[in-house]
Amino acid sequence: xxxxxxxxxxxxxxxxxxxxxxxxxxxxxxxxxxxxxxxxxxxxxxxxxxxxxxxxxxxxxxxxxxxxxxxxxxxxxxxxxxxxxxxxxxxxxxxxxxxxxxxxxxxxxxxxxxxxxxxxxxxxxxxxxxxxxxxxxxxxxxxxxxxxxxxxxxxxxxxxxxxxxxxxxxxxxxxxxxxxxxxxxxxxxxxxxxxxxxxxxxxxxxxxxxxxxxxxxxxxxxxxxxxxxxxxxxxxxxxxxxxxxxxxxxxxxxxxxxxxxxxxxxxxxxxxxxxxxxxxxxxxxxxxxxxxxxxxxxxxxxxx
Amino acid sequence: xxxxxxxxxxxxxxxxxxxxxxxxxxxxxxxxxxxxxxxxxxxxxxxxxxxxxxxxxxxxxxxxxxxxxxxxxxxxxxxxxxxxxxxxxxxxxxxxxxxxxxxxxxxxxxxxxxxxxxxxxxxxxxxxxxxxxxxxxxxxxxxxxxxxxxxxxxxxxxxxxxxxxxxxxxxxxxxxxxxxxxxxxxxxxxxxxxxxxxxxxxxxxxxxxxxxxxxxxxxxxxxxxxxxxxxxxxxxxxxxxxxxxxxxxxxxxxxxxxx
Ligand SMILES: Cc1cc2nc3c(=O)[nH]c(=O)nc-3n(C[C@H](O)[C@H](O)[C@H](O)COP(=O)(O)OP(=O)(O)OC[C@H]3O[C@@H](n4cnc5c(N)ncnc54)[C@H](O)[C@@H]3O)c2cc1C
Ligand SMILES: Cc1cc2nc3c(=O)[nH]c(=O)nc-3n(C[C@H](O)[C@H](O)[C@H](O)COP(=O)(O)O)c2cc1C
Ligand code: FES
Numbered sequence: 001x002x003x004x005x006x007x008x009x010x011x012x013x014x015x016x017x018x019x020x021x022x023x024x025x026x027x028x029x030x031x032x033x034x035x036x037x038x039x040x041x042x043x044x045x046x047x048x049x050x051x052x053x054x055x056x057x058x059x060x061x062x063x064x065x066x067x068x069x070x071x072x073x074x075x076x077x078x079x080x081x082x083x084x085x086x087x088x089x090x091x092x093x094x095x096x097x098x099x100x101x102x103x104x105x106x107x108x109x110x111x112x113x114x115x116x117x118x119x120x121x122x123x124x125x126x127x128x129x130x131x132x133x134x135x136x137x138x139x140x141x142x143x144x145x146x147x148x149x150x151x152x153x154x155x156x157x158x159x160x161x162x163x164x165x166x167x168x169x170x171x172x173x174x175x176x177x178x179x180x181x182x183x184x185x186x187x188x189x190x191x192x193x194x195x196x197x198x199x200x201x202x203x204x205x206x207x208x209x210x211x212x213x214x215x216x217x218x219x220x221x222x223x224x225x226x227x228x229x230x231x232x233x234x235x236x237x238x239x240x241x242x243x244x245x246x247x248x249x250x251x252x253x254x255x256x257x258x259x260x261x262x263x264x265x266x267x268x269x270x271x272x273x274x275x276x277x278x279x280x281x282x283x284x285x286x287x288x289x290x291x292x293x294x295x296x297x298x299x300x301x302x303x304x
Numbered sequence: 305x306x307x308x309x310x311x312x313x314x315x316x317x318x319x320x321x322x323x324x325x326x327x328x329x330x331x332x333x334x335x336x337x338x339x340x341x342x343x344x345x346x347x348x349x350x351x352x353x354x355x356x357x358x359x360x361x362x363x364x365x366x367x368x369x370x371x372x373x374x375x376x377x378x379x380x381x382x383x384x385x386x387x388x389x390x391x392x393x394x395x396x397x398x399x400x401x402x403x404x405x406x407x408x409x410x411x412x413x414x415x416x417x418x419x420x421x422x423x424x425x426x427x428x429x430x431x432x433x434x435x436x437x438x439x440x441x442x443x444x445x446x447x448x449x450x451x452x453x454x455x456x457x458x459x460x461x462x463x464x465x466x467x468x469x470x471x472x473x474x475x476x477x478x479x480x481x482x483x484x485x486x487x488x489x490x491x492x493x494x495x496x497x498x499x500x501x502x503x504x505x506x507x508x509x510x511x512x513x514x515x516x517x518x519x520x521x522x523x524x525x526x527x528x529x530x531x532x533x534x535x536x537x538x539x540x541x542x543x544x545x546x547x548x549x550x551x552x553x554x555x556x557x558x559x560x561x562x563x
Contacts, residue, residue: 022535022536023534023535025534025536029532029534030534032310033309034309051546053539054539057526057537057538058527059527060356062354062356071537074546177425208527270356270529270530270535271355272313273530273532297451
């Protein structure tokens with residue numbers, strides 16, 4: 001049987017399958033459906049300093065082979081996450097978890113990471129820099145190498161846990177951002193977050209989403225995500241968590257061949273709540289078909 | 305999968321799929337229904353060719369299957385309407401809280417507007433089986449939109465005299481009372497509770513009408529990413545905090561609602 005273990009900054013995962021932030025809550029809904037301890041890990045819902053309702057509804061739109069969400073980082077806030085969600089999570093998930101942190105200022109990122117640093121079960125901090133910087137005209141941190149580096153440095157100064165910067169694909173050069181994060185001390189890179197997208201309801205002649213635009217994800221974005229993982233793998237020397245449209249074991253292998261050490265699965269959890277166990281079951285079988293003895297051997301294999 | 309885990313994604317086989325009013329279809333499906341626990345719950349249907357599932361209320365169910373009633377409003381429901389008996393659908397089962405019948409008194413008013421009518425059928429059946437008195441008010445636009453009134457009438461004749469009363473309103477007056485469901489509320493002063501499902505303006509009107517008089521349970525709709533509480537796409541603000549329509553709802557107590 002193929003060894004499907006993989007490693008992220010010293011953390012050994014039983015397999016590379018990680019539900020993506022925002023599609024798995026804090027694990028509780030899925031823990032009723034299957035033993036979530038079979039997962040490599042999971043990335044919990046993006047957490048901010050304050051509790052947030054998020055954007056007005058409707059905030060979900062369907063697309064061909066995908067969806068748009070403008071949930072807007074709805075979350076209970078860091079205090080409730082630490083005091084309520086994480087203790088409840090420990091009841092159902094015993095492995096190290098990935099803490100997804102968001103912020104609207106460098107200080108907010110720093111504050112949240114400092115708080116989460118004390119949580120024993122957090123194995124990796126994943127910093128979502130697709131959020132708008134309220135002190136810089138609302139431009140997302142992840143769209144400028146300088147801002148991305150500033151957040152990386154600030155966060156690294158308050159935690160000893162591995163920090164993975166989660167990049168926005170809505171940029172002209174993904175490698176410039178990844179290099180800036182690596183230079184500022186990032187331990188790894190997660191990519192991609194959602195692509196900015198939009199739908200219009202032609203019966204009403206108005207955008208479907210109340211906020212007009214939102215994040216596009218799902219199978220339709222897989223080629224874009226794969227290309228970006230491939231490019232970033234050539235540009236940096238730190239591990240990559242690849243994501244964007246991954247929906248089957250074949251996609252996982254493809255992402256890893258492009259350079260991902262592990263893979264996150266987002267929207268697919270919403271349309272098929274059992275997608276992760278299905279992929280974990282299929283992965284060793286697929287590896288055998290492909291004559292892969294050790295899954296981690298294929299990381300970056302496509303780079304010749 | 306292990307017994308302690310729920311297999312919510314069930315394959316249901318279509319037994320029938322027929323047009324019952326203008327653009328409105330009734331579909332009966334066969335399959336496991338053990339995850340359904342209350343009237344007012346819904347299923348989330350995977351329609352081939354569409355990325356997101358479609359949430360549809362359970363109209364009625366028994367141990368071997370269930371009935372849904374849906375209106376064709378877009379491409380998903382259009383494709384659903386052309387599906388044939390013998391074909392199957394993957395459905396997430398028993399979603400949402402449903403109506404809490406244990407919180408209801410013994411004289412309940414049920415109000416359904418348009419395709420908000422279906423869950424009222426299952427609820428009426430349940431309340432009648434519990435020996436409660438039920439007044440059902442259904443609202444439609446016009447004659448061609450009216451459906452399921454004969455099923456409600458059958459229910460009325462199947463129970464002992466006086467325990468159920470059915471009233472119908474159409475906006476154009478072509479069937480029953482002319483106007484809205486709120487024009488059909490005379491004699492409801494003594495109800496212990498009301499339950500409603502339908503368009504927001506209808507829910508709002510009922511909420512206003514019964515405020516300070518009787519408690520209600522109202523069923524809401526929201527665009528959904530998952531239907532089982534994972535994406536937080538369907539949040540609403542209530543007096544007791546942010547709630548997910550798919551998991552904490554779709555039914556909310558009037559005391560909790562912010563209009
Ligand atoms: C809890 C719940 C119960 C429902 N019960 C019923 C029922 O019993 N009978 C019935 O006819 N309809 C019901 N609806 C509405 C039904 O879900 C939509 O009419 C249906 O999803 C439309 O799909 P479409 O592809 O035809 O339309 P499109 O407009 O093409 O759909 C595009 C997207 O928008 C979503 N969407 C569109 N309208 C609605 C809506 N009103 N509510 C939620 N999502 C929507 C679709 O699910 C899809 O993701 C219910 C909705 C909810 C939330
Ligand atoms: C409903 C929803 C909510 C999300 N919320 C977050 C979030 O809070 N933080 C974050 O970093 N990414 C968030 N994402 C992005 C996903 O984690 C992932 O990067 C993206 O969706 C691409 O993967 P996919 O195509 O598999 O969905 C969200 C995605 C979806 C669909
Ligand atoms: S639809 Fe996903 S949480 Fe309600």
